Amino acid sequence: QSVLTQPPSASGTPGQRVTISCSGSSSNIGSNTVNWYQHLPGAAPKLLIYSNNQWPSGVPDRFSGSKSGTSASLAISGLQSEDEADYYCAAWDDSLNGYVFGTGTKVTVL
């Protein structure tokens, strides 16, 4: 059972902005940085955002991350059809002494 909670789904039309929330606690998001992953069906997961709001090389700045207290969020602006995927937040948890993923959010482009 994941300790990071995300909405199961989100959607938008091409060009719109979509935001995904990630709720945790003081032992994970509250005390460690948050990373976001994109997982397309049949493909390897891909790191989208690291250290709350940093982009790995090659990731477009349409994707942006933020963190406040024990919550984090991922925003996708200028939504494109290729953004249809599952998105996961993740962070180290000091109480569990392990890495925890969020429950995942499926993004649909209408």
Add this chain to the structure above:
Amino acid sequence: EVQLVESGGGLVQPGGSLRLSCAASEFTFSTYWMTWVRQAPGKGLEWVANIKEDGSEMYYLDSVKGRFTMSRDNAKNSLFLQMNSLRAEDTAVYYCARVRAGGGFDPWGQGTLVTVSS
């Protein structure tokens, strides 16, 4: 191009064992923490284990402690996951990934499927 390639997955009976391998290339393997993550059918991503650069520290998901052992061979740029006492709930695609110094797992391998069933 940095590459990770998993192998060793397959069908195994409950209580059986399997050893997964992950071959790394095009980066200095011995200077990175590495990780295993799995995804059960229809479920989300679940972290399984991490190992330090020199193999001196490992961290495990509670449900696999005592059953799974993560190891590495830096001379052969290889990562391993020895899985014993396998259960149906261990059925998943297992991915290996490199742990970035700045945070996050990147890149990931393509995954190898482990099916535990009689």
